[in-house]
Amino acid sequence: MSAAPRRLLVVWHSFTGATRALAEALAGAARKEGADALQVTLLHAADAGADDVLGADAVVFATPETLASISGAMKDFFDRNYYPLLGRCEGKPYALLVCAGSDGRPTIAQLQRIATGLRLREVAEPVLVCTHAQTPEAITAAKLLPEAELERARELGALLAAGLALGIF
Numbered sequence: 499m500s501a502a503p504r505r506l507l508v509v510w511h512s513f514t515g516a517t518r519a520l521a522e523a524l525a526g527a528a529r530k531e532g533a534d535a536l537q538v539t540l541l542h543a544a545d546a547g548a549d550d551v552l553g554a555d556a557v558v559f560a561t562p563e564t565l566a567s568i569s570g571a572m573k574d575f576f577d578r579n580y581y582p583l584l585g586r587c588e589g590k591p592y593a594l595l596v597c598a599g600s601d602g603r604p605t606i607a608q609l610q611r612i613a614t615g616l617r618l619r620e621v622a623e624p625v626l627v628c629t630h631a632q633t634p635e636a637i638t639a640a641k642l643l644p645e646a647e648l649e650r651a652r653e654l655g656a657l658l659a660a661g662l663a664l665g666i667f
């Protein structure tokens with residue numbers, strides 16, 4: 499009898515497609531690496547709740563940076579779920595995917611602060627992708643990321659899948 503699959507949850511939000519593409523690349527690579535031993539769920543931040551996090555063995559938070567912070571939808575996700583999660587997810591592994599025009603560091607710091615409050619355990623370096631969009635036109639345009647950036651998300655997905663499958667996380 500085979501063991502129940504481990505569960506990886508990816509909570510994502512995206513305005514112009516870049517973070518979504520990264521989250522999907524990560525999930526695809528995790529599915530490939532984890533095969534039957536891993537169940538990967540992608541949930542838009544608006545559709546994700548505390549039970550989804552509690553039911554996962556590891557969680558990825560994927561968000562664009564807006565106004566030097568996590569996006570509004572990701573903020574809403576944490577506003578709705580922070581207290582329902584508090585005291586119930588200590589030590590749960592997590593990793594971060596952040597997509598920014600030029601910075602992203604405030605968003606990573608903010609997510610790490612929230613995760614520290616929840617006593618989550620960061621198990622991989624955050625993946626930060628900069629799109630170098632500077633003008634209003636470039637920032638609001640649909641994004642197509644270079645393959646090399648998608649590959650970084652895939653590497654994180656494969657790492658998380660391997661760690662879960664081997665019982666390291």
Ligand SMILES: Cc1cc2nc3c(=O)[nH]c(=O)nc-3n(C[C@H](O)[C@H](O)[C@H](O)COP(=O)(O)O)c2cc1C
Nearest residue numbers: 512513514515516517562564565566598599600601
């Ligand atoms: C309202 C708004 C505010 C933004 N603020 C920042 C910012 O503070 N720092 C930054 O590096 N990028 C900022 N950006 C750029 C986005 O992070 C960038 O376009 C990113 O690719 C968006 O990801 P998405 O395609 O997943 O929506 C902002 C974009 C918008 C629409």
